Amino acid sequence: MEDRLGALTEVELKPGGSAIPVTSSNVVEYVHRVADFRLNRQMAGAVSAFLRGFFDLVKPGWVSAFNEWELQALISGRETGEGGLDVADMRAHTVYAGGYHDEGHPVIQAFWRVVASLTPAQQRGLLKFATGCSRPPLLGFAHLEPPLCVAMAGGVLEDAGTERLPTSSACINTLKLPPYGGPSPEQAERRMRDKLLYSIESKAGFDLS
Incomplete structure (x- = not known):
């Protein structure tokens, strides 16, 4: 049928x-x-x-x-096997928007600590959540077009106690990250990690806003 x-x-x-x-x-x-x-x-x-x-x-x-494997690598990116992402390369070629002006922002610093602490599978899941592809570009993140962007969801620091989940606009490689806060920096970072993992592992959170 x-x-x-x-x-x-x-x-x-x-x-x-x-x-x-x-x-x-x-x-x-x-x-x-x-x-x-x-x-x-x-x-x-x-x-x-x-x-x-x-x-x-x-x-x-x-x-x-090219054979089929080489063509797949050119189109879909480099296979990382069981390994994780090159977080240093990813970080060096990420841009920020919506209130996160640079990686000196406390929320962004916490974000990269969280990324570095993730398992290889979780890192690939994060990349897929943000870009639609779990593989990094063949020649590194400098060749991701448009570059990976971490934007402040909602764009207001006053929303630091939010329970919102991160969302993404994978078509433009953008992760929308709420400015998670808490009684202490450590608690804020744990909240961010929990929310990121929930979004990654539930395959939820994509939006077009």
């Missing part, structure tokens, strides 16, 4: 296929035909349109110089 604008339409995988029951003798052929339909026939129009646009920007001859 194929879903076309909410309507289910029966599609034969081969001529007369709707009258052929799936049995143990033909199940392998059936699986292959389903896979071919889902991955090739059903997606042919979308893939063709994508390739036309892609090759308008990139010459086909250039692509043929």
